[in-house]
Amino acid sequence: MENFKYPSSPPSKRMRGAETIDSEGPYRLLYCSSKGDTDGVVQELEKGVEPNLADYDKRTALHLASCEGCTEVVVLLLEKGADVNSIDRWGRTPLSDARSFGHESICKILEANGGIDPVGLDSQIPCYTIDYSEVNMNDAILIGEGSYGEIYLVKWRGTEVAAKTIRSSIASNQRVKNSFMKELALWQKLRHPNIVQFLGVLNNCNRLIFLTEYLCNGSLHDILRKKGRLDPQTAVAYALDIARGMNYLHQHKSHAIIHRDLTPRNVLQDAAGRLKVTDFGLSKIAQEKDVLGYKMTGTTGSFRYMAPEVYRRESYGKSVDVFSFALIVHEMFQGGPSNLADDPEQVADKRAYEDSRPPLSSYVYPEPIRILLQKCWHKNPDFRPTFEDIILELESIQDKFQTTEPMPSRCRCSIL
């Protein structure tokens, strides 16, 4: 903290892209509800947070507690006046979620309180399949291309969604297709404000296509290319979004989900300025295809964010995502990768064998961010913090931004 003081900003407000949203109250209620943190929920409600407040996807605390199996929180929210039949952007009630995840006791509690399940009544089809006829691919607009195929903007039931097509050269291999379906089935179980929502796989279709929510602001890669370096408040708010999404994946109930390919291209931004993580687990399939002799084009791009132990083909764990996260945060403060001219594979090689890391000029990086990044990209994976630790650290940095002390002019010029 020697060189850096935080600029003043209004209390409990933070920047999300173009908008300033007062997100702490509702965000914390949702967060505590999804973690089964009854005390945290009580605290938020006592602060006056409305029990039916919903996120951008219209998901309430009761939706999150129901899908995460947090019985005590469900009971508490209902007692405090949460609407048992609030409907999210995908037409789902808390009971739809509790049913999908097999939380029998929660289903009974919700039903006893008048809960209904419009999705379950409507259809016997597993919720992750959508009939091809519901989407007019002829009107699809191409919005991007990745290593698996193209991404299109399409309309489904009146809503703009993204259709991800998987190249037939990949999907025609039954083993690879099965792996995809397994990853997608896992993805469809996930619900978090910082995770791109999976909607379903198209059936009765001769190609493998799946739908996710559409994020109109594109990827963090696009944002950094357009805007360059972000101001520290925005960078910290974005870092928190990513860390919260990643923490949800790492703390997934049945088994931790390791992303393996966390890059600025796999972080997308919604209309409200919130960042969401996408494409987790799919890189596992990329590795399988390497075995099958299929060279993934995307792998090259991902070298820049690859943890040394992955590059050296050693065994690895969740902390590989923490390493990638540090490089993404570094880019947000700098406006892009520090070594853009270098070959990505050479960059990964130097990181793995020469312990090289991007520069952390005190002129650009506030002291607490420098310390955090050094921990996150530590060469020993066991010394890297968890995303839970990272969230706490970033929240404390964010709090300090809200103090009224002006930042010294040297930092103000260099950072903002």
Ligand SMILES: Nc1ncnc2c1ncn2[C@@H]1O[C@H](COP(=O)(O)OP(=O)(O)OP(=O)(O)O)[C@@H](O)[C@H]1O
């Ligand atoms: N749900 C979405 N909403 C809006 N734009 C999207 C969505 N998904 C992807 N895109 C856009 O399409 C581009 C390509 O996405 P895709 O996930 O196929 O590839 P990638 O992440 O760039 O590379 P790779 O497939 O190797 O991970 C993204 O960079 C983004 O701009």
